[in-house]
Amino acid sequence: MACSSPISHTVPDDIPVYVCVNCSTKLVLTDELVSRSFSGREGPAFLVASAINITLADPEDRTLQTGRHTVRDISCKTCGTVVGWRYDRAEDASQKLV
Numbered sequence: 001m002a003c004s005s006p007i008s009h010t011v012p013d014d015i016p017v018y019v020c021v022n023c024s025t026k027l028v029l030t031d032e033l034v035s036r037s038f039s040g041r042e043g044p045a046f047l048v049a050s051a052i053n054i055t056l057a058d059p060e061d062r063t064l065q066t067g068r069h070t071v072r073d074i075s076c077k078t079c080g081t082v083v084g085w086r087y088d089r090a091e092d093a094s095q096k097l098v
Contacts, residue, residue: 009052018046020076020083025053027076027083039065045084053077059088066090 009026011017016030028051038045057073064071070089073082 011052018048020079020081022081023076023079025076025078027051027053040084054083055080056086 017026018028032049035047071085
């Protein structure tokens with residue numbers, strides 16, 4: 001079962017954020033950016049510490065560039081566009097993120 005917070009978070013307009021490409025819902029404060037050194041299915045990807053206004057899909061195992069991982073797709077809470085994924089677990093302990 002996918003999970004989502006019932007609360008929609010608002011962010012003042014003067015705080016820099018990353019937004020959903022489809023509907024412009026605020027998803028990540030720029031201060032939460034950890035790294036830009038990742039690659040995703042569709043190209044460059046960011047690692048962030050936290051996100052808001054999202055829904056998490058059920059966990060699934062995927063083979064990524066760094067090996068087998070359990071991940072969850074992250075969707076925009078407003079429009080449902082998949083905007084990334086969250087690492088839950090790595091089979092190889094050396095590939096575990098924080």
